Amino acid sequence: MNTLGIILKQTLEARNIKCLLRETDASEDHVCIDMDSFAETLQFIISGQLLGLIAMWAAEDFEDHSGFTLFYVFENHNVQELLVLEVKLPDKSAPSIALDFPIACYFEREIKDGFGIEFEGAFDKRRLFLHEAYPDSFHPLLKSFENQALDMKPEEQKGSEYIFKEVDGEGIYQIPVGPVHAGIIEPGHFRFGVMGETIFNLEIRHFYKHRGLEKLAENKKPSDCIAIAESISGDESAANAAAFAMSLEKINACTIPERACRLRTILLEMERIYSHLGDMAGMQVDVAYPFGASMLFILREEILRYNALFTGSRFLKGIIVPGGLSRDIETEKLKDFNRYLAGFKTRFKEAFKTACDSSWVIDRFDTTGIVKHELVSPLNLSGPIARASGAAIDTRRNHPYGTYDRVKFNLPSKNEGDVLARFLVKADEIKNSVNIIKEIIDNLPEGPVLSQCSDNDGHALTVVEAPRGQNLHWVYVKNGVIDRYKVRTASFCNWWAIEHAVLDNIVPDFPLINKSMNLSYAGNDL
Amino acid sequence: MLLDLLKNIFGHKRAADIDPELAEFRRTGLELKKNIHAVFGRSLAIRELDSGSDNAAEIELNNLSTPYYDVERFGISFVASPRHADIIVITGAVTHNMALAVKKTFEAMPQPGFVIAVGDDACDGGIYKDSYAVLGGADKILPVDIKIPGNPPTPLQIMKGLLELMETIRKKRKKPEKK
Numbered sequence: 001m002n003t004l005g006i007i008l009k010q011t012l013e014a015r016n017i018k019c020l021l022r023e024t025d026a027s028e029d030h031v032c033i034d035m036d037s038f039a040e041t042l043q044f045i046i047s048g049q050l051l052g053l054i055a056m057w058a059a060e061d062f063e064d065h066s067g068f069t070l071f072y073v074f075e076n077h078n079v080q081e082l083l084v085l086e087v088k089l090p091d092k093s094a095p096s097i098a099l100d101f102p103i104a105c106y107f108e109r110e111i112k113d114g115f116g117i118e119f120e121g122a123f124d125k126r127r128l129f130l131h132e133a134y135p136d137s138f139h140p141l142l143k144s145f146e147n148q149a150l151d152m153k154p155e156e157q158k159g160s161e162y163i164f165k166e167v168d169g170e171g172i173y174q175i176p177v178g179p180v181h182a183g184i185i186e187p188g189h190f191r192f193g194v195m196g197e198t199i200f201n202l203e204i205r206h207f208y209k210h211r212g213l214e215k216l217a218e219n220k221k222p223s224d225c226i227a228i229a230e231s232i233s234g235d236e237s238a239a240n241a242a243a244f245a246m247s248l249e250k251i252n253a254c255t256i257p258e259r260a261c262r263l264r265t266i267l268l269e270m271e272r273i274y275s276h277l278g279d280m281a282g283m284q285v286d287v288a289y290p291f292g293a294s295m296l297f298i299l300r301e302e303i304l305r306y307n308a309l310f311t312g313s314r315f316l317k318g319i320i321v322p323g324g325l326s327r328d329i330e331t332e333k334l335k336d337f338n339r340y341l342a343g344f345k346t347r348f349k350e351a352f353k354t355a356c357d358s359s360w361v362i363d364r365f366d367t368t369g370i371v372k373h374e375l376v377s378p379l380n381l382s383g384p385i386a387r388a389s390g391a392a393i394d395t396r397r398n399h400p401y402g403t404y405d406r407v408k409f410n411l412p413s414k415n416e417g418d419v420l421a422r423f424l425v426k427a428d429e430i431k432n433s434v435n436i437i438k439e440i441i442d443n444l445p446e447g448p449v450l451s452q453c454s455d456n457d458g459h460a461l462t463v464v465e466a467p468r469g470q471n472l473h474w475v476y477v478k479n480g481v482i483d484r485y486k487v488r489t490a491s492f493c494n495w496w497a498i499e500h501a502v503l504d505n506i507v508p509d510f511p512l513i514n515k516s517m518n519l520s521y522a523g524n525d526l
Numbered sequence: 527m528l529l530d531l532l533k534n535i536f537g538h539k540r541a542a543d544i545d546p547e548l549a550e551f552r553r554t555g556l557e558l559k560k561n562i563h564a565v566f567g568r569s570l571a572i573r574e575l576d577s578g579s580d581n582a583a584e585i586e587l588n589n590l591s592t593p594y595y596d597v598e599r600f601g602i603s604f605v606a607s608p609r610h611a612d613i614i615v616i617t618g619a620v621t622h623n624m625a626l627a628v629k630k631t632f633e634a635m636p637q638p639g640f641v642i643a644v645g646d647d648a649c650d651g652g653i654y655k656d657s658y659a660v661l662g663g664a665d666k667i668l669p670v671d672i673k674i675p676g677n678p679p680t681p682l683q684i685m686k687g688l689l690e691l692m693e694t695i696r697k698k699r700k701k702p703e704k705k
Contacts, residue, residue, distance in 0.1 A: 133622040140658050150658050154625035154667065179627045182606035184574040184588050186581055187624060208623045209578045212659030227653055234582025234678065278585070297592035304589075315582045317677060522581045525623075 004083040005029030025250045028461050032086040050076050052377045055472050056107035057486040058115050060143045077398045096122035102378045114141035129207040132157035147215050167193035167201045179208045186521035197506045202499045209525035217485035222248050230317050233523035238271040239466035241320040247475040248322040250460035252453050260324030260449040262440045265403045269433040274303040275467035276426040279518040286512040287364040295351035323453030338441045365420035369501040369513030380493040383469020388425045389417035395465035407436050419516040489523035554685045559600040561692035569601045573611035577628045579618030583645040583678035595681050608634040619647040619660040640671045649673040
């Protein structure tokens with residue numbers, strides 16, 4: 001198709017701007033421009049108001065350009081392909097685009113930490129994933145830094161102090177929470193500015209779990225990195241493994257067997273089901289309704305056991321590999337699962353009704369933690385959060401992959417944007433996923449599940465709809481090893497919605513709002 | 527209504543037939559309960575500490591309190607503060623960004639306290655071993671008593687690890703008496 005790329009190329013050429021349209025996979029349009037023409041190109045993109053920024057990253061010594069190359073990815077929900085803008089930097093600086101695309105603020109801070117690239121005009125230049133433990137001059141993604149264990153002591157904080165936003169005024173006080181929380185939850189820091197019981201301001205500081213995943217993949221054989229993709233977030237392992245594998249399959253022009261393709265869809269939907277069940281249960285725990293939660297926890301445990309039965313892992317690890325699946329799933333087991341799902345549907349409906357019939361549950365959910373629709377595009381929100389805020393977007397529908405262009409499913413969407421809307425959207429998505437799985441099992445062809453996927457050089461971009469929203473993977477293979485692996489999970493963008501959603505809510509509702517969004521700390525921190 | 531109730535009590539339990547582990551889990555749990563009684567006097571308070579896991583281990587630890595497992599019946603509870611804890615269960619390789627918080631959390635636990643590393647990453651750093659961003663396994667920074675490997679370990683494996691800890695503590699206690 002290449003519609004977006006051709007339009008951009010024609011427009012730029014009409015203004016005498018040199019640009020190059022790369023030959024790529026049909027799912028992306030890749031336009032290369034010089035830094036000199038960046039401002040004008042960006043102006044054109046902004047003026048059209050049709051494209052939203054969904055990711056941004058840098059690479060060093062990309063192909064034949066020595067130095068840094070910046071990549072900007074734009075999306076229009078009505079166009080299947082994504083627009084990638086590749087900009088070669090002459091030096092170590094670039095103009096900030098955060099005033100036009102607010103989410104770029106976080107991408108730019110991430111790039112600055114990784115490579116030391118300065119963004120001129122950026123309104124927030126604080127460090128992001130590198131905390132005080134790291135010296136200010138440390139930039140781990142530079143090629144000159146060889147990945148190795150660093151000799152650092154916890155007591156020694158070599159970097160400069162992180163400055164939080166100051167909120168003051170009569171009667172306003174701060175509540176710092178975390179990184180270690182009261183429950184069995186991942187670490188992160190929340191700083192509330194509170195007026196009485198009402199939240200006046202929230203600032204989130206994350207990346208306590210930064211494990212250096214992107215650097216870890218570098219200089220490894222692509223096929224050895226599937227475990228890294230799976231550990232981005234333990235409960236999104238199928239989605240991330242699939243996205244990583246699909247990137248390699250695009251690079252190598254590998255078509256996976258039909259059976260593997262459909263089985264992958266089953267696994268991806270099982271992941272969505274158990275993830276959403278956990279959220280819906282957790283939301284009821286947070287409003288002190290353990291009975292309703294238990295009904296859903298029981299169902300989730302059963303799905304986790306089917307995960308183990310099919311793949312050997314309760315979290316679907318180790319089965320999705322480049323080229324297909326590492327092992328087949330017996331048709332008999334799937335048929336048994338199909339029978340189980342019939343009962344599951346009834347029990348889920350009953351559990352859902354129990355929650356909806358409980359006025360104290362609905363009372364706490366309703367009008368709590370509203371995410372305004374206006375935030376969806378500037379913050380690049382995706383997944384159930386976006387769908388509960390009036391945006392009927394879903395990567396499975398907007399940029400179909402695997403078998404998603406062939407299976408039928410509804411796109412639930414609500415306009416309220418509150419906790420209740422997210423609860424209802426997730427319930428609908430579970431029902432949809434059950435139907436998708438049923439349809440696939442009923443029409444599953446026999447055959448092999450793995451085809452040969454070689455280790456050629458190249459780069460490819462893949463987006464998938466994980467349970468939490470859109471995950472983006474970009475893999476660049478050079479000389480047979482991974483040279484740069486970029487991951488942007490849905491949580492990386494969705495986290496910032498919560499800073500807005502909690503305003504004017506009371507502090508005790510924060511855990512509920514947080515749970516209703518189910519954001520991943522591990523997937524954000526990488 | 528009454529029929530539903532009777533069905534609930536006497537009817538076929540789906541949980542029973544997809545669960546070969548349940549009987550073993552119960553056995554391990556009862557054994558653990560006996561041990562907890564002997565070592566800690568009735569109950570065991572666990573504080574979970576995530577130092578950089580991928581969250582799968584947390585989900586399994588949370589699962590221990592869901593209806594299928596319900597470990598409170600064995601005298602185990604997860605507590606909100608390290609100050610209330612007998613044991614810290616640590617998951618994930620220790621990241622540089624978390625190291626200080628991990629140390630402070632451990633120091634807040636009353637002594638004698640014990641540390642269990644849950645999952646491959648917490649045991650020895652796992653796949654992150656050579657990353658710039660992690661110190662390594664939990665034992666790089668805390669005195670780890672027991673390691674429970676797995677990616678992540680299942681609820682049953684976690685229970686067996688707890689049992690192992692109880693036995694280790696009992697053995698340690700016996701030794702001075704012999705002297």
